[in-house]
Amino acid sequence: MPAQQPPAIHVEGLEKSYKDLTVLRGVDFEVERGSIFALLGSNGAGKTTVVKILSTLLKADAGTARVNGFDVSTQAADVRESISLTGQFAAVDEILSGRENLILVARLRRLDAPEKIADELLERFSLTDTGSRRVSTYSGGMRRRLDIAMSLMGDPPVIFLDEPTTGLDPEARIEVWEGVKQLAKRGTTVLLTTQYLEEAEQLADRISILHEGRIIVNGTLAELRQLLPPAKVEYVEKQPTLEDVFFAVINNGKNDAAKVSSVGTTNKEQ
The missing domain is CATH 3.40.50.300 (P-loop containing nucleotide triphosphate hydrolases)
Structure with a gap:
């Protein structure tokens, strides 16, 4: 063994x-x-x-x-x-953008294809749309997600x-x-x-x-x-938690937006 x-x-x-x-x-x-x-x-x-x-x-x-x-x-x-x-x-x-931060760390770790790694991590942490912005414009939550993404570089x-x-x-x-x-x-x-x-x-x-x-x-x-x-x-009547309410509301909002988009597409086709 x-x-x-x-x-x-x-x-x-x-x-x-x-x-x-x-x-x-x-x-x-x-x-x-x-x-x-x-x-x-x-x-x-x-x-x-x-x-x-x-x-x-x-x-x-x-x-x-x-x-x-x-x-x-x-x-x-x-x-x-x-x-x-x-x-x-x-x-x-x-001073750097989110993407530039990730590329910098990838290069410091001597990883291959740092740009590709940066783009993958931006997508993974929902930062693709803001990847080209300076980090000074990020919210606290966005900075935290970027920081964690940087820590995962190189496995x-x-x-x-x-x-x-x-x-x-x-x-x-x-x-x-x-x-x-x-x-x-x-x-x-x-x-x-x-x-x-x-x-x-x-x-x-x-x-x-x-x-x-x-x-x-x-x-x-x-x-x-x-x-x-x-x-x-x-027997206890279970009330929804605030987290249950939060996700139900935002998911309903996403579904409503998808329905509106679908209707708009259908009307254009007609």
Whole structure:
């Protein structure tokens, strides 16, 4: 039998303090290759600190961490070649257009056909119509989608997404979710930090909850649900959520527009 591959990410005993403030108090977890791992926690729990250590932007005070088989402390250059990071704020060049941003990153990664790659990512993230505009004219949601598209350039084996859908509208958020799922299907390992519980529920193969610098629970969604008492079966009238209303309204609007367009075409033919 072939030897089992080591996990894409291995974290053991990670500790970090800033003067008198202790942020991480011995964090342990593993992320299997090709899986989506969600790190949940409230503001100040230490999620971003974990990501910064794993992406070699910050040194831990104690503990060990390996990404794609490389030690983040002693093999930082190898780790950086293996990862892509999308932080909480969009890191895009506002002077360039969206397409030029993507082409620039493709060339920096020495990828073939950078223009083709840029056009494919613009289409994937619904930015084709605005690809030639300067990023300084983009809305916050558009910048975020462009930033995530840039992070997917070159299909790195490990991707860190630090609260990737903050500021996105519901449609854009679902587009990002689908993109993340497709990445995992192609074998990319995704570590996702989020405050949106629904996001973790939709995407993650495994979920860890980070609280006051420690992992207090780790498992699949089914395993985490077993921590609570069994659900009682009761009749409850289910009201549509705001998300249900939102998509019903915009989909009806699209259908109405399609009907008008169809009628207009028919009248011209007559």
